[in-house]
Amino acid sequence: MEEIVRELTEAYGPSGAEGRVRKLIAERIAPYVDEQRVDALGNLIALKRASVSPAAGRLMLAAHMDEIGLIVSYIDEKGFLRFHPVGGVFPLTLLGGRVVFENGTLGVIGIEERWREDKIPPLEKLFIDVGATSPADCPVRVGDVAGFHRPFFAQGTRWVGKAMDDRIGCAVLVEFLRQVKESIYDLYVVFTVQEEIGLRGAAVSAYGVEPDVAIAVDITTTGDVPEGEKMAVELGKGVAIKVKDSGMIAHPGLRRHMVQMAERTGIPYQLEVLRRGTTDAYALQVSREGVPAGVLSVPTRYAHTPSEMVDQRDVRAALDLLLRLVAQPIELGN
């Protein structure tokens, strides 16, 4: 699975420019799905039919293809680029970093001189230097979007890369499609667009799929770094089953079912209450008349930085739990 994680995390794909990631995924999953299509917003919707007939219903699984990025808003007379964030980009993560545009142009992030010493600069005090000397010789234009440029590495049980959020979720679903043999549900596996700027892809794809149950696979933060937040999620302790984040409360019956399945099958898990941030499951949950929705999260350190770290064992646990969940009726309780 490491190769697909490398490939996906290194691929270019800020929100609204997910084409390359989509192509990569479409090629990888083609041998394992019955149908796949791309909708008007760019979501990749794959269907793998149930292994029994009739199917117990439609189960939608979602992971987002997009990553955070920087969009060029202005090019000055010397060819320096000013930018706006695409999704949750923080100034501390940027300085001296490298970014890449869709046309392959590389850039370095610099800072206005007087902000250098004393305080955290707002994004407006930073700029991208692509080596241009004027707008005329600048290889990118206003409206072009850059993503972080950073190679993947594996060390011990950890995987580190930019855009683990949420290419690790995409990788789990690709691997899931490759491995799943037994499913009582028609599986709609959706690789969504534009999560980082407001769950757009999940909203429209859920409307189209009209699932009976939905599960998003995304990342969550951890509480296991020095002076970290008191959060009961650690790297290497298993897949995180979401209880709540700042956008949604996971369906309690679905969450309980996931916990019971993990306990019955000995899959390591943790319970997640996330203070800041939400996922596609928020949009899935409020689709049409409402959909029971839950989240399997991969614990991730340094989220929304160019070096997001996950643990292979947690990724494996997420995959194993998904494989188990689709093989039996999902008991939602009441």
Ligand SMILES: [Zn+2]
């Ligand atoms: Zn995410």
